[in-house]
Amino acid sequence: MVCAALLVWALVDTYRDSSGESMAGVIPLLATTPVSFAVAVLPEHETMFIAAVALGALVNATVIGWCSRALRHGDRTDPAA
Structure with a gap:
């Protein structure tokens, strides 16, 4: 959501800048x-x-999801626990 908002803001700002020097x-x-x-x-x-x-937002969200799942499960060796 934040990445989409940043993308929209950047596109609007770039179109509004007539000098072509928008960063x-x-x-x-x-x-x-x-x-x-x-x-x-x-x-x-x-x-x-x-x-x-x-693509960057999708990959980052996937990696963050994997990390959060790994941290929630902790160091359990027994999958039934």
Whole structure:
């Protein structure tokens, strides 16, 4: 949700900036690192920027989910416990 809001803000700010020097796109990329940096080096187009942020957010959410599940289960050796 936060990444989507940052992405919308960056796109709106970039369209409103007539000088073409807006750095607003950096914020969503930083929020979804490291995957978004790897995808952001692909051909420069607006859809690639959106795909980089979306993929980065998805991967980060998956990793955070795995980590939270592992921390909730703790160090149990018996799966029935």
